[in-house]
Amino acid sequence: MSTVADPGLAVESAGLTKRFGSQLAVGGIDLAVPRGAVYGFLGPNGSGKTTTIRMLLGLVRPTAGTSALLGLPVPARAGEALHRVGSLVEGPAFHPYLSGRANLVRLDAADLLADPRTTSQRVDAALDRVGLLAAARKRYRAYSLGMRQRLAIAAALLQPRDLLVLDEPTNGLDPQGTREVRSLIGSLAADGTTVLVSSHLLAEVEQVCSHLGIMREGHLVAQGTAGEVRGTGGSTARVRTEQPEEAARVLVELGVEKVTLGSSSVHGVPGDLAPEKIVAALVYAGVGVQEFTVSTPRLEDLFVQLTGEGFDVSG
Amino acid sequence: MSAADVLPSRSATASRQGEGRRLVSTRLLASELRLIGGRRRNQAGLVVLAAVPIMMAIAVKVSTPGPGDGPDFLSSITSNGLFVPFAALSVEIAMFLPLAMSMLAGDSVAGEANIGTLRYLLTVPVDRARLLAVKYASLCLGALWGVAAVVIPGAVAGIALFGTGDMTTLSGSQLGFGAAVWRLVLASLYLSAGLAAFAAIGLFISTLTEQPIGAAIAIMVVNILAWILDAVPQLGWLHPWLFMHDWLAFPDLLRDPIQWSNLLHGLGIDLAYAVVFWLAAWARFAGKDITS
Structure with a gap:
């Protein structure tokens, strides 16, 4: 088992694994969230995102593997690290009979590093930042789901x-x-804060993320900068022609993978092949090329491709 | 609003880290007490605890106790109002006070787990041992609170109805009012210590589940079982080791001089239960997966 402590990474894990009984929730993932990144942690419901986050925060003990927050190993030095980490885990949870404000004051009171002289000011600033200042003195139980979520943030x-x-x-x-x-x-990211944001809704986070990690059934199936992850799906080359069989033969000879034949077109995954070489080879072979396109898949298609399309939650 | 308006700059983070952490803070304990004291359910519980001595005082006042009832507290009330809180304690120590402790202790960890606030406390971060220490401290203060809710209204009602004559001790001698108040304070502290030991059992049970009501019932079952075992004469060898056995020795404080042997044994048992069950709670909670 490798240990982790790369100071350049805000969140890091090696072979992080969690079993609940016979159920494998997280199957040995190696996360790497660089400092300053906005890391989109994506995956369908039940893919192990929340369990991973609980392990990262020291709430759940991994069955195997190690992890570190801000270069400090968890859980050994989680206390030190967590003072510098703000977190929202699996939805908001507060005392229903206390006001939103009183709930935040309680959390602040629990923090040994918090300065009691500035509590009121910091609580108001945080409430203001999420647009909840007007409802600060309402009881939490009267909050709508959206207000609860804001309070947790x-x-x-x-x-x-x-x-x-x-x-x-x-x-x-x-x-x-x-x-x-x-x-x-x-x-927050512009301010220099590293953000790890999980979601099962890709469209919500896609625009703000510099890095992506995609989970499926407890495994990290893709990770890297947003550009790299998009690239892993592979771009597709499409040739429209009157001679599809001939075109397909040329593409296969060139080493294009997954060549599929349509009625008046051919698809394939060109990999590292330069598009101009493909076109030149087709023309040289006498194939009448009516149209040639190379397209990168949309992230959403990639997401579905990586995580499966079914509506059912993976067991 | 830009980020810089609200959040202190990065250098603030650095200086915050450099401040050096305080090892002790009473803020979380104060927050706990506010949380316990602010709950309607707990306030209602205190009212019930306080109602018992007041009802007893009134009942004794309106009825004339018959002769030949023996030297129990009830028949002594008419001579000195301070017997009201003593009588109320002896009535409430078996059921009402342990029930109140069961509710508080059941809530302590399981309540936070049930509504999910436990995960947010732990990621503040609050060290798990510290959280258990604060929770237990709040239960100990809760025990004092519960006993005070019996003793203070009882004393006030008793003095109002029966006055402050000399108190006749169980040994037959007379105590002045000041000395009698002091004996009442000692009895309150003694029973609070017993309830605090009981609360340690409750704290441990509360770490086993995410259901505060289930935990409270289980804690109450432990109390009832102990009283049943204490009533079985064949289990005499066990009785001195039951957490509640020496609770009933508190009238020894009303002897002249005070008979300390059972009381000291009781305090030793309290301490042993508190340490063992706090450590059991810690052993259970320190490595527990928080999945709620």
Whole structure:
């Protein structure tokens, strides 16, 4: 088992594994979230995102593997690291009979590093930042789901953070709220905060993420910069021609993979082949090329391709 | 609003880390007490605890106790109002006070787990041992609170109805009012210590589940079982080791001089239960997966 402690990474794991009984929730994942990144942690419901986040935060002990937050191993030095980490784990949870404000004050009271003289000011600033100041004195139980979600984000912003771990931050928010959370993530990232944001809704986070990790059934099936992850799906070359059989033969000879024959077109995955070489080879072989396109898959198609299309939750 | 308006700059993060952490803070404990004291359910519980001595005082006042009832507390009430809180304690120590502790202790960890606030406390971060220590401290103060809710209204009602004559001890001698109040304070502290030991059992049970009501019932079952075992004469060898056995020795404080042997044994048992079950709670909770 390798150990982790790369100071350049805000979140890091090696072979992180969790079994609940015979159920494998997370199957040995190697996360790498560079400092300053906005890391989109994507995957369908039940793919192991939340369990991974719980392990990263020291709430759940891994069955195997190691992880580190801000270069500090978890759980050994989780206490030190967590002071610099704001988190939202699996939805908001607060005391129903306390007001939103009183709930934040309680969390602040629990923090040994928090300065009691600035509690009120910091609580108000955090509530203001998520647009909840007007409802601050209402009881939490009277909050709508969107307000609860905002309060949980405010709790993560009570202190200046080096890392924010936001598990499904847009759950229950209306489109306006979703947009606000997105712009909040953007402004925090501009400030230098690393953000790890999980979602099962790709469209919500795609625009703000510099890096992506995609989970499927407990495994990290793709990870890297947004560009790299898009690339792993492979671009597709498509030739429209009156002589598809001939074109297919040329493509196969060139080493294009997954060549499929249509009635008046041919598809294939060209890999590293330069498009101009393919066109030249086709023309040289006497294939009448009516149209030639190379397209990169949309991230959503890639997401579906990587995580499966079914509606059912993976067991 | 830009990020810079609200959040302190990066250098603030650095200076915050450099401040040096405080090892002790009473803020979380104060927050716990506010949480416990602010709950309607707990306030109602305190009212019930306080109602018992007041009802007893009134009942004794309106009825004339018959002769030949023996030297129990009830028949002594008429001579000194301070017997009201003593009588109320002896009535409530078996059921009402342990029930109140069961509710508080059941809620302590399982309640936070049930509504999910536990994960947010732990990621603040609050060290798990520290959280258990604060939770237990709040339960100990809760025990004092519960006993005070019996003793203070009882004393006030008793003095109002029966006055502050000399107190006749169980040994037959007379105590002045000041000395009698002191004996009442000692009895309150003694029973609070017993309830605090019981609360340690409750804290441990509360770490086993995410259902606060289930935990509270289980804790109450432990109490009832102990009283049943204590009533079985064949189990005499076990009785001195039951956490509640020496609770009933608190009237020894009303002897002259005070008979310390059972009381000291009781305090030793309290300490042993508190340490063993706090450690059991810690052993259970320290490595527990928080999945709620």
